[in-house]
Amino acid sequence: xxFFVSTGEASGDLHLSYLxxxxxxRYKDVDFVGVAGEKSKKEGVEILQDISELAIMGFTEAIKxxxxxxxxxxxxxxxxxxxxxxxxxxxDYGGFNVxxxxxxxxxxxxxxxxxxxxxxxxxWGEKRVEKLRLADYIMVIFPWEVDFxxxxxxxxxxxxxxxxxxxxxxxxxxDKILLLPGSRRQEIKAMLPVFEEIINDLKDDKFILKxxxxxxxxYTENLKKYTNLEIIIDKELKDIVGDCKLSVATSxxxxxxxxxxxxxSIVVYKTSLINYLIGKYILKIGYISLPNLVLNDEIFPExxxxxxxxxxxxxxxxxxxxxxxxxxxxxxxMRKKIEGKAVVESYADFLIxxxxxxx
Numbered sequence: 352x353x354f355f356v357s358t359g360e361a362s363g364d365l366h367l368s369y370l371x372x373x374x375x376x377r378y379k380d381v382d383f384v385g386v387a388g389e390k391s392k393k394e395g396v397e398i399l400q401d402i403s404e405l406a407i408m409g410f411t412e413a414i415k416x417x418x419x420x421x422x423x424x425x426x427x428x429x430x431x432x433x434x435x436x437x438x439x440x441x442x443d444y445g446g447f448n449v450x451x452x453x454x455x456x457x458x459x460x461x462x463x464x465x466x467x468x469x470x471x472x473x474x475w476g477e478k479r480v481e482k483l484r485l486a487d488y489i490m491v492i493f494p495w496e497v498d499f500x501x502x503x504x505x506x507x508x509x510x511x512x513x514x515x516x517x518x519x520x521x522x523x524x525x526d527k528i529l530l531l532p533g534s535r536r537q538e539i540k541a542m543l544p545v546f547e548e549i550i551n552d553l554k555d556d557k558f559i560l561k562x563x564x565x566x567x568x569x570y571t572e573n574l575k576k577y578t579n580l581e582i583i584i585d586k587e588l589k590d591i592v593g594d595c596k597l598s599v600a601t602s603x604x605x606x607x608x609x610x611x612x613x614x615x616s617i618v619v620y621k622t623s624l625i626n627y628l629i630g631k632y633i634l635k636i637g638y639i640s641l642p643n644l645v646l647n648d649e650i651f652p653e654x655x656x657x658x659x660x661x662x663x664x665x666x667x668x669x670x671x672x673x674x675x676x677x678x679x680x681x682x683x684x685m686r687k688k689i690e691g692k693a694v695v696e697s698y699a700d701f702l703i704x705x706x707x708x709x710x
Contacts, residue, residue: 352382352438353382353384353434353437354381354382354383354384354438354439354440354706355383355384355385355427355439355440356384356387356442357385357386357440357447357448357451358387358391358402358441358448359402359405359444359446359447360402360443360444361388362443363402363442363444363468364388364389364391364402364442365390366442366443366467367387367396368390368391368394369513369516369695370440370695370699370702371394371395371396372395373695373696373698373699374703375394375395377696377699382395383395383440384396384397384398384434384436385397385398385399386398386400386402386423386427387401399427400423400427405444405447420447424450424451424454425454428454431455437462437707438707439462439463439464439465440464440467441466441467441486442468443467445469445470445471448470449470449479449482449483452464452482452483452486456485463487463705463707464485464486465486465487465490465705466486466488466489467490468491468492469491480500480505484505487705489506489508490507490508490698490701492509492512492513492689493509493512493689494688496509508698508701510691510692510694510697510698510701511689511690511692512607512689512690513694513698514607514611514689515611515689515691516694518589518612519612520612520613521593521612521613521614522593523592523593523594523595523596524594525593525595526556526557527557527594528549528553528556528557528559528595528598529561529591529592529595529597529598529599530546530549530559530560530561530598530600531561531598531609532560532601533601533603533605534563538621539562539570542601542619542621543573545621545659545660545664546558546560546599549599549665550579550580552661552665553665554579555579556579557579558579558581559583560580560581560582560583561583561584561591562582562583562584563584564584565584567584568582568584588608588609588612589612592609592612597616597668597671598615599617599619600618601618601619602618602620602639602640602653602655604641606618606640606641606642606651607642607645609642610641610642610650610651610682610685611686613683615671615672615678617668618639618640618651618652618653618654619653619654619655620655620656620659621655621656638653639655640653642682642685646681646684648681650678650681650682652667652670
């Protein structure tokens with residue numbers, strides 16, 4: 352059995368890697384090939400296109416890369432036809448994968464498509480759900496998504512959130528402040544000046560700046576002069592949070608990871624004015640971070656755009672440290688809402704059961 356896979360960002364690559372590892376550890380003669388990153392490659396995915404060239408942040412960047420991505424979609428389609436692949440797994444990356452889904456279904460009559468972690472249409476507009484009907488299976492990772500799709504007469508597969516299999520509460524023994532600027536170039540460039548101001552203001556505190564790759568070091572030249580800052584690349588998040596009392600993190604999947612590790616955090620985000628205005632117009636919800644969305648309550652403060660400035664972040668740091676018991680209780684309640692039993696194995700078993708075997 353062979354699966355073509357398509358994801359486009361670090362979080363999707365992480366989720367895909369969990370899935371591939373679970374399948375390959377328990378089933379023989381199952382192969383994965385397609386568009387993914389280093390984590391999935393490590394677990395055995397044959398990479399046709401590395402996601403490092405695909406990451407897009409915001410609406411204007413998506414427009415610039417439209418022609419490139421359209422060309423890639425047709426290249427992947429031809430590969431699937433040439434190799435007679437009958438199973439496709441789409442992981443997140445809705446801006447590309449929804450279009451790719453339509454293309455596949457128009458071109459290959461009997462292709463079977465699993466959409467794992469579909470785009471958040473419950474945020475960005477319910478009309479987009481109609482395009483997702485083309486997928487043979489919708490596999491979601493948050494409980495409210497089941498009800499959302501049911502409302503639209505679509506059955507969604509849900510076993511729990513995969514992160515709860517791997518992310519457990521970490522005992523905090525250190526007093527450092529963890530800074531997470533994000534994985535995209537635009538995010539890093541937007542947040543590092545704000546982080547530098549905080550590091551300079553709070554000279555008695557110790558900071559850890561965690562980057563995703565060595566390529567990101569090019570943006571840190573101004574930070575090397577600070578003796579109260581350690582820059583880390585090659586450590587996993589779980590190996591760092593125990594040394595920290597709180598974190599400041601760019602909005603993204605990492606905020607859910609931090610909540611499951613039980614590290615109190617502040618969620619920050621900055622983007623271009625045009626992206627912000629478009630997003631503000633389209634966005635249908637009150638929160639942007641996953642922990643707050645899960646609980647439908649503020650677990651982590653969210654400081655977006657003009658609110659995302661050093662003095663404001665420092666004020667919320669102090670407030671968090673004064674209200675730790677309340678925050679920790681909310682974090683625990685959030686975990687309970689998305690826990691499942693052997694979540695990744697359940698999704699992996701579902702793929703094998705419903706995929707097309709060839710003997």
